Amino acid sequence: MSIPATVRTEPSVHRPRDERRLPWYHLVFTGLAGLLVAIAVLAIVGALSVTSAILLGFVLHLLFGWGYSLLREGPRWATDRLMTLLVIGAFAISMFPLLSLLWSVISRGLVRVVAAKPTTFAFWTEDMSGIIGGADAGGVFHAIVGTLLITLWASIISIPVGLFTAIFLVEYANVGWKRTLGRGVTFLVDVMTGIPSIVAGLFGLAVFIAFMPDQSVRMGIMGAVALSLLMIPTVVRNSEEMLRLVPMDLREAAYALGVPKWLTIVKVVLRTAIAGLTTGITLAIARVIGETAPLLLTVGMVTSVNWNMFDGRMATLPTFINQQYRNGSANCMSDTVTNPINQEVYACAVSTNIDRAWAAAFTLIVIVMVLNIFARMISHYFSPKLSR
Amino acid sequence: MSTADIEPDAASAPPASMKSGGRRFGDALFNALSVGSGLLIFVTLAAVAIFLTLESLPAIIASREFSGSADFSLIEYSLPLVFGTVLASAIALVIAIPISLGIALFISHFAPRRLASALGYMIDLLAAVPSVVYGLWGGVWLVPRLEPLYVFLNTYFGWIPLFAGEPTAPMRNLASASVVLAVMVLPIITAVSREVFLQTPRLQEEAALALGATRWETIRTVVLPFGRGGVVAASMLGLGRALGETMAVLMILAPGATFSLHILEVGRHNSIAANIASKQAEASGVDMSLLIFTGLVLFVLTFVINAIARWIVARSGPKS
Numbered sequence: 175m176s177i178p179a180t181v182r183t184e185p186s187v188h189r190p191r192d193e194r195r196l197p198w199y200h201l202v203f204t205g206l207a208g209l210l211v212a213i214a215v216l217a218i219v220g221a222l223s224v225t226s227a228i229l230l231g232f233v234l235h236l237l238f239g240w241g242y243s244l245l246r247e248g249p250r251w252a253t254d255r256l257m258t259l260l261v262i263g264a265f266a267i268s269m270f271p272l273l274s275l276l277w278s279v280i281s282r283g284l285v286r287v288v289a290a291k292p293t294t295f296a297f298w299t300e301d302m303s304g305i306i307g308g309a310d311a312g313g314v315f316h317a318i319v320g321t322l323l324i325t326l327w328a329s330i331i332s333i334p335v336g337l338f339t340a341i342f343l344v345e346y347a348n349v350g351w352k353r354t355l356g357r358g359v360t361f362l363v364d365v366m367t368g369i370p371s372i373v374a375g376l377f378g379l380a381v382f383i384a385f386m387p388d389q390s391v392r393m394g395i396m397g398a399v400a401l402s403l404l405m406i407p408t409v410v411r412n413s414e415e416m417l418r419l420v421p422m423d424l425r426e427a428a429y430a431l432g433v434p435k436w437l438t439i440v441k442v443v444l445r446t447a448i449a450g451l452t453t454g455i456t457l458a459i460a461r462v463i464g465e466t467a468p469l470l471l472t473v474g475m476v477t478s479v480n481w482n483m484f485d486g487r488m489a490t491l492p493t494f495i496n497q498q499y500r501n502g503s504a505n506c507m508s509d510t511v512t513n514p515i516n517q518e519v520y521a522c523a524v525s526t527n528i529d530r531a532w533a534a535a536f537t538l539i540v541i542v543m544v545l546n547i548f549a550r551m552i553s554h555y556f557s558p559k560l561s562r
Numbered sequence: 563m564s565t566a567d568i569e570p571d572a573a574s575a576p577p578a579s580m581k582s583g584g585r586r587f588g589d590a591l592f593n594a595l596s597v598g599s600g601l602l603i604f605v606t607l608a609a610v611a612i613f614l615t616l617e618s619l620p621a622i623i624a625s626r627e628f629s630g631s632a633d634f635s636l637i638e639y640s641l642p643l644v645f646g647t648v649l650a651s652a653i654a655l656v657i658a659i660p661i662s663l664g665i666a667l668f669i670s671h672f673a674p675r676r677l678a679s680a681l682g683y684m685i686d687l688l689a690a691v692p693s694v695v696y697g698l699w700g701g702v703w704l705v706p707r708l709e710p711l712y713v714f715l716n717t718y719f720g721w722i723p724l725f726a727g728e729p730t731a732p733m734r735n736l737a738s739a740s741v742v743l744a745v746m747v748l749p750i751i752t753a754v755s756r757e758v759f760l761q762t763p764r765l766q767e768e769a770a771l772a773l774g775a776t777r778w779e780t781i782r783t784v785v786l787p788f789g790r791g792g793v794v795a796a797s798m799l800g801l802g803r804a805l806g807e808t809m810a811v812l813m814i815l816a817p818g819a820t821f822s823l824h825i826l827e828v829g830r831h832n833s834i835a836a837n838i839a840s841k842q843a844e845a846s847g848v849d850m851s852l853l854i855f856t857g858l859v860l861f862v863l864t865f866v867i868n869a870i871a872r873w874i875v876a877r878s879g880p881k882s
Contacts, residue, residue, distance in 0.1 A: 221710075254776035261672055264664020265681070268752075271745045272688050275699045335599050342596035352597065359600045361872075362607050368799075368868035369610070369861070370806020371693075372835040376857040379842075380613040389846050403606065410603075436592035464692025467808035470839050492694040492809075499698055499813060528702060535695045546690055 196246055201255075204242050208235035232263055276539075283536025286529045291520070297533055302477040302489075304515035308504030310523040311513075314534050316479040320394065320488040321541075324473065325463050327398035327483055328405055333455055335402075336409025339363070343410070344417040345439055366407040374403040375468030382472075392474040394483035397490070400468035405458050412454025416447045449556035453549045460545035464538060466492035491538045498531035610861070618855035624848050640856050642819040646831035647860070650736055650811060651804035653825065654743035659797055661744075662751035669752075670759040671781060682756065689749035697813030700742035701734075705814065708741065709733050712826050727824030734816040736825040739833075742810040747800035754799060754875075758792025759785055791874055798871030802864045808835035834860045 212231035216222040236259055244252040290297035291311055300313035339359060347356025378400030383389050420443050428438040444451070474487035475497055506522040513520065523529070622628055626635040665685060669678050712733055715725045729735065762785045770780040786793075817832040817840065824830060838853045845853055 225707075250776055250779065254778040257778040257781075258672060261664045261668045264661045265668045265673075268661060268665050268685065268688070268745075268748055271699075272684065272691075274703065275691065275695065278699055278703050279695065335602055338595050338599035339603055341592075342600040346593065346596050347600070355597070355600055359603050362603050364872050365865060365868060366603070366607060368802045368806075368864050370808070370835060370864055372806065372808045372838055373610070373614070373857050373861045373864075376617075376838065376854055377610045377613060380617040380854060381609070383850075384613060384616060389850070403610070406603070406606070434589050436588040439592060460690065464694065466692070466694040467812075467835065467839055470808075471842050474843075492692060495694045495698055496809065496813065499701060531698055532702075535698055538692055539695060542690055542692060 195251060196243070200242065200246075201239055201259075204238040205231075205235045208232070208238050235259065236263075279532060279536050279539055282529065282532035283534075283539075286533035287536060290533075297530075298537065301479055304513040304518075305477070305520075306514065307511045308506045308522040308524060308526050309511040309513070309520040310526050311518075311520040312530065314489075314491060314494055314530075314537060316476065317489040317491045317494040317534065318537065319479050319481065320473070320490040321463060321492070321538075323481070323483060324394050324397045324401065324469070324488065324490060325459060327395060328401035328462060329455075329459055331398060331402040332405035332409050332458070336406045336455075336458075337413055337451070339406070339410045340413035340417055341439060341443075343414050345435075345443070363407045363410050366403070367411070369403065370467075371404060371465050372467040372471070374400045375471035377403060378468060378472045392472060392487045393485060394473055394480070394488045396472035397469045397488070398483065400472050401462045401465060404465060404468070405462045408458035408461055409455055412458060413447075413451055416450030416454055417443060419450065420446045449552055452556075453553040456545055456549035456552070460542050460549070463545070464492055464542055466496060469493050470496065491534055491541075495531045495534045495538065498527045498534065501527040503527070614854055614858040614861060618851050618858050621848055621851035621855045624851075634852070636852075636855065639852060640834075640859055642821060643832055643834045643837050643856055644859065644863075645821050646736070647805055647833040647835070647863075649823075649825070649831065650740050650743060650815075650833055651801055653737065653740035654747060654804045655797060655801055657741065657744035658747050658751055658800060659793075662748050662796070662800075663755060663793065665748070665752045666755035666759055667781060667785075670756050671777070671785065682753075685749050685752050688745065689753075693746065693807060693809040694813070696742055696746055697809040700738065700810060701813045704742065705733050705738050706731075708738055712737065716826055723823045724825055727822070727827040729826040730828055733826070733828065734814055735828045736815060736831045739811045739815045740825070742814060743804045743807055746807060746810060747804050750803055751796045751800040754796035755789065755793050758789040758796070762788045791877065795871045795874040798867055798874065802867045802871065805867065806835055806860060806864050808833075808839050811836035812839045 209227065209231035212234050213222065213227050216226055216230060236256060239259055240252050240256045243255040247255075287297045288294055290300075290313065297313040298318065299315050300311070301316035302312045305312035342352075343356050343359060346352055347359070378396045381399065382391060382393075382396050424442050424446060425438055428442045429435075433441070469490050470493055473490060473493070475493055476487045476489050480486050480488045503524050504522070504526050506524055509522055510519050511522050512518070622636065624634075626633075627637065669681050669685075673681055709731055712729050712735075716727075716729050719725045766784045766788075767780055770784050771777075775783065811833045812835075815832065815836060816829045817837070818829040819832060820830050822830040834856045838857055841853055842850070
């Protein structure tokens with residue numbers, strides 16, 4: 175990198191005002207110029223829309239900003255300007271799917287949840303039994319029950335195993351053969367983190383059909399086993415990180431007082447790390463609660479509530495979304511649809527399936543976000559204030 | 563558990579006279595539970611490999627490669643799926659890597675310090691969205707909006723093999739699936755690269771700035787060379803994620819089974835994961851076994867990719 179003698183060296187990122195760099199508002203001018211030219215060009219071609227104007231405007235802004243800076247500031251600063259704009263653009267473009275997704279889910283899902291028939295929020299208290307054709311009714315109560323039950327059982331399997339594995343890695347795998355075993359476990363946990371969710375589902379399926387006479391068996395516990403394969407590595411990783419944060423002094427103080435090792439772990443290590451552990455485990459639950467592929471393979475689909483994890487298929491929110499989406503637009507032969515079970519009459523709506531999918535997606539996102547916010551709040555308010 | 567007595571920690575244990583049966587039992591129990599959980603991880607992964615192999619054996623034995631006379635071939639069945647999986651993931655990475663690097667640099671070096679963690683949290687939110695919601699959003703919202711772009715690419719850049727062919731609406735093609743995959747792997751690539759960029763030695767960066775380098779020159783000459791290994795590893799992790807992703811492909815792609823490079827054409831490709839998810843409901847016997855065999859192929863593929871990524875991370879990590 176050759177540096178011209180005329181360029182001053184800089185003591186810090188903050189440059190004195192007499193530098194020959196241009197103030198930031200010149201970028202606003204080039205930006206506006208880019209946008210105006212983009213709108214003019216698009217209007218002439220006849221492809222004017224907000225998205226295309228912003229996209230072309232940004233590209234032109236890159237070009238104008240770079241050219242202007244090249245004339246006024248020289249090639250090196252021009253490149254700097256260009257890359258700064260590109261980097262900001264990259265961030266902006268990544269916000270685009272997040273915002274549009276959240277907007278779609280809220281505008282289409284929340285509306286369906288609130289406008290559910292016969293009463294507001296009936297979507298969360300009704301199931302799908304007898305809902306046929308384009309009936310503008312039905313709900314996800316059965317799917318919410320299924321999701322919560324399966325996630326609960328996956329947690330019952332994963333949390334003890336994951337927590338004890340983390341305890342093993344931090345407290346026991348220090349010397350000798352346990353150290354070697356610990357290295358192996360760390361590697362395998364990394365491998366498990368990368369297992370595709372569909373493979374976890376196949377595993378849950380393969381284990382059960384290997385021992386069951388009925389090859390088409392599907393039940394809740396199979397889904398819980400498949401999910402715990404995905405959950406255990408997350409629990410181990412998060413817990414291990416938290417346990418390693420507990421200062422060695424605390425353990426040594428407990429040992430010096432003659433406290434046995436297991437009691438030290440329970441009363442000192444786990445108690446100090448409890449906030450972090452809760453956060454990590456909650457995030458692990460939030461991660462698996464939205465998993466779809468394993469449940470597609472292992473628990474199938476039903477239209478009414480099934481409370482029994484060990485018998486029969488179950489509905490879950492993610493698979494419900496997938497099923498409703500696949501059903502697509504409904505066929506409306508007449509204006510009303512009659513429920514064959516309880517003889518209730520519903521209005522017929524072509525978009526009912528997709529609407530239900532959005533509403534279920536809204537429900538699922540609310541659950542995931544509540545778990546995430548809960549986790550952050552715990553770590554924010556209950557973390558021990560260690561002086562480090 | 564006689565080894566418990568020769569642990570170095572035993573030095574801190576109370577004298578023999580103070581030991582009660584309960585304490586020894588508690589220690590032995592905890593030792594057993596912890597070591598047992600560690601071993602269980604080994605057993606679980608072994609079980610995954612064993613059960614997948616066991617259940618795919620019927621298909622392997624009945625296949626043309628093995629028995630010589632069956633009406634289906636393992637290779638002919640799996641190869642188009644592997645091709646589709648790898649192609650979709652590769653395109654997703656081509657889209658995601660530059661954007662992720664931009665975001666990571668933005669958060670680590672361009673954004674104001676106070677904003678940085680909040681912006682990082684926004685990116686983490688992308689990772690928290692369930693994959694099935696991405697599939698729904700991609701299938702309902704995104705696909706119709708990508709159509710003008712595809713028509714444009716096909717009309718003016720049709721001479722490039724990738725954009726050739728005849729795209730037909732609705733655009734349930736590999737390109738749409740890849741775009742959604744790219745959004746899904748963005749957070750992981752960003753998170754890992756951001757971590758690596760933040761580890762750049764502060765002194766080196768300040769030295770570059772003191773020599774009169776612009777911010778971009780500092781990044782090009784100091785930050786990027788330092789973070790190269792981390793970026794490669796991050797991309798591999800993203801690749802592992804993209805290869806195994808089911809729902810985005812299942813809900814967006816209209817399936818086919820060819821080796822076509824025309825990513826804008828509908829009904830030409832499929833991925834291993836999406837193929838399993840769409841066929842498992844009707845499959846039984848040898849068909850099911852065949853699906854489990856493709857699952858085994860996917861497992862091995864992601865295993866290798868992830869192992870390489872971890873190896874690069876481990877090799878390039880401690881130098882910082």
